[in-house]
Amino acid sequence: MKRTARTRLGLKFITTTGAIALAVGLAGCASGSTAPAGDGGSGEAADDLTVGVAMPTETSERWINDGQAVKSQLEEAGYGVDLQYANDDIPTQQQQIEQMVTKGADILIIASIDGTALASQLEAAAAKGIPVIAYDRLINGTENVDFYVTFDNYEVGVQQATSLLQGLGYMDAEGKDTGLKDKKIIELFAGSPDDNNTAFFFNGAMDTLKPFLEDGRLTVGSGQTSMDQVATLRWDGATAQKRMEDLLTSTYGGGSKPLHGVLAPYDGISRGIITALQNAGYGENIEAGLPIVSGQDAEIASVKLINDGVQFATIFKDTRKLATEAVKAAEAYAEGGEPEANDTETYDNGVKVVPSYLLESDIVVADNIQSLLIDSEYWTAEEVAAGVAE
Structure with a gap:
């Protein structure tokens, strides 16, 4: 049976003596929260967890703002952040995500260039128990995308x-x-x-x-x-x-x-x-x-x-709100839970319907x-x- 995102992330932090609980607060919560034990065993602070953030390009003002909003909110919540822009080049984004997985990212937030081009990279992430949050662009053709944050x-x-x-x-x-x-x-x-x-x-x-x-x-x-x-x-x-x-x-x-x-x-x-x-x-x-x-x-x-x-x-x-939902999703996984979805029917990526959180926009x-x-x-x-x- 396929492991859920929650189970996969939990397995990353199981030691020989058992799982160690995580308490990571949202930005603005009391300081001193602890994260789960790393692969080595003892409890770690939230900033010992790293979130890999893959953005498509810096040629668009919009994506620059998104990347910075996600990074700043994650850092405020106590996480380490590996933010990468791929200059609208698919092989570059593939390589960046591969490096994030290899370097030990605990969670991935990905705004893909091509939503069909990341299956092998996400398979490698799943093998290491890394939850994947698709950011604004759905990732298609893989079961290894766990949540989707976007606008309607x-x-x-x-x-x-x-x-x-x-x-x-x-x-x-x-x-x-x-x-x-x-x-x-x-x-x-x-x-x-x-x-x-x-x-x-x-x-x-x-x-x-x-x-x-x-x-x-x-x-x-x-x-x-x-x-x-x-x-x-x-x-x-x-x-x-x-x-x-x-x-x-x-x-x-x-x-x-x-x-x-x-x-x-x-x-x-x-x-x-x-x-x-x-x-x-x-x-x-x-x-x-x-x-x-x-x-x-x-x-x-x-x-x-x-x-x-x-x-x-x-x-x-409002990319600030989108970043907030991505951070909430990351924190839910870090805490061993599942993010809150408000749409579980619309976004079928060809392999599964991806649970999603949709935001509203304005003219x-x-x-x-x-x-x-x-x-x-x-x-x-x-x-x-x-x-x-x-």
């Missing part, structure tokens, strides 16, 4: 499409159909095909757009509506810009024909799209004719564009930057004005 990714897609429809005038601030009968033209972009979240985002968005496409109020000018046609490998902004330029040439007369909106799944992609649109002469702001463009991740450069009336919206996924437009981002101290007013993180 289908709902994120719904919000992306909702923001596009709001910007186009088809939905009001409450997400209700305004009854606008005008016919408008849009284009669709999706994320990286090797990221499990991409399909959730795209399906949520398309289900939301479907009634407007079916009744003819919306038309995809290029006719490219399948995820295979609109995906953007590695979520790369330059790739998105090139595709937008090609679409403008092939479908929009190089910028001479109307285009009213673009579904964009991530702020880096949004900025590439906007650059192509502006270069084609679609205007310097929304009022002057720049199409409505959605986004995701509330990156500071895009928040400034929203504040300036260039990009219409983004989806705010950000110019009118709520203050309340959602500045008041919560995610960004400062000065950073929003400059478009640069301090």
Whole structure:
């Protein structure tokens, strides 16, 4: 019978005289908590436990923030942390995880580059009794992923499409159909095909757009509506810009024909799209004719564009909250328990349904930057004005 994550981690700390209990408090709990005995036997402090944290890249502001948030919260809770970024290179991430396992990481938190490329690394982790927490991106094709922390990714897609429809005038601030009968033209972009979240985002968005496409109020000018046609490998902004330029040439007369909106799944992609649109002469702001463009991740450069009336919206996924849930999951395993899941049905990785904890996200437009981002101290007013993180 396959060992559970709880059993596997417990076995790491069994000595010849029996298991030694662990008491690791959350950040802010009383100091002096003890961790389980290591392979050598006697009780150890929490900082004698190491959590390996594998993040995909430092080219995205979002992942830099995630990595630092996870690291700081783990360290505050008393853990040692091995944080590695893989520069969007799959072999690099595989090697980093292999090294974490070899060096004796007690728990792994992994935001994968390719959710299907880590089976052998996680098999090695399981052999050593190391629980694996998938962070924001589900790891597929293996039984050796124990828990998943993420946002409600289908709902994120719904919000992306909702923001596009709001910007186009088809939905009001409450997400209700305004009854606008005008016919408008849009284009669709999706994320990286090797990221499990991409399909959730795209399906949520398309289900939301479907009634407007079916009744003819919306038309995809290029006719490219399948995820295979609109995906953007590695979520790369330059790739998105090139595709937008090609679409403008092939479908929009190089910028001479109307285009009213673009579904964009991530702020880096949004900025590439906007650059192509502006270069084609679609205007310097929304009022002057720049199409409505959605986004995701509330990156500071895009928040400034929203504040300036260039990009219409983004989806705010508070990475501090996601990091907190990852740390809670790690602590549950360290204490010999199981993390609390609020979804045990949705995330099937092809081998098992992975117990998950889902967080909520928010649509950000110019009118709520203050309340959602500045008041919560995610960004400062000065950073929003400059478009640069301090």
